[in-house]
Amino acid sequence: xxxxxxxxxxxxxxxxxxxxxxxxxxxxxxxxxxxxxxxxxxxxxxxxxxxxxxxxxxxxxxxxxxxxxxxxxxxxxxxxxxxxxxxxxxxxxxxxxxxxxxxxxxxxxxxxxxxxxxxxxxxxxx
Numbered sequence: 001x002x003x004x005x006x007x008x009x010x011x012x013x014x015x016x017x018x019x020x021x022x023x024x025x026x027x028x029x030x031x032x033x034x035x036x037x038x039x040x041x042x043x044x045x046x047x048x049x050x051x052x053x054x055x056x057x058x059x060x061x062x063x064x065x066x067x068x069x070x071x072x073x074x075x076x077x078x079x080x081x082x083x084x085x086x087x088x089x090x091x092x093x094x095x096x097x098x099x100x101x102x103x104x105x106x107x108x109x110x111x112x113x114x115x116x117x118x119x120x121x122x123x124x125x126x
Contacts, residue, residue, distance in 0.1 A: 006063035009056040010034035013111060018060050026066055026122040030077065031056040032114035046083045046115045050090040053118050058094075066124040068094055074102040077117040081106040087116055 004019035004026070012018060012029065019028040033049030035042045036056065043049045054068075061067050078087060084104065092099075100120070110117050 002064075004028070004060055004064050006059055008036060008059035008063070010036045010039060019064075021064055021124070024123045024125070026061065026064060026070075026120075026124060028057060028060050028120045028122070030075075030117040030119040031060070032111055032117045034112070041112055041114060046086050047090050049115050050087050053116055054091065054094045057118060057120055061120075061122055064124055066122050069096065070124065071095075071100040071120050071122045073121040074100050075119045076102060076104040077107045077110060078104060079107060079110050079113075079115050083115065 002021040003017040004021055006018065009018055009031070013034075016029050019026055031053045033041045033043055033052035034056070035052060036059070041049065041052075043052060058068060061070070076087070076091075078084060
């Protein structure tokens, strides 16, 4: 088992890893729209936060030689399900013709009052 860590994604804001690699499987912790340089949520709207979340996920995957094409399962947490369509539009820009399996749920509150949090399970080759 290996902890995944990169300076190109936000540091963990609690006692957890950005991700864990177990053999070729990658389990990424949930990402909110924190800018890795400032440690703050810079975007106030769902579009900007979603874009930052996906960029953060790409950075964590890249740190262990993977990318979005190797994502198997995504779990999405939204603070307002009414923003699902807007989230979905931005999210769709990041995946090709074979998007991963996904679940989306509304939650009452997210860390730092984020609008969206996304966690993924992916793999890496060899």
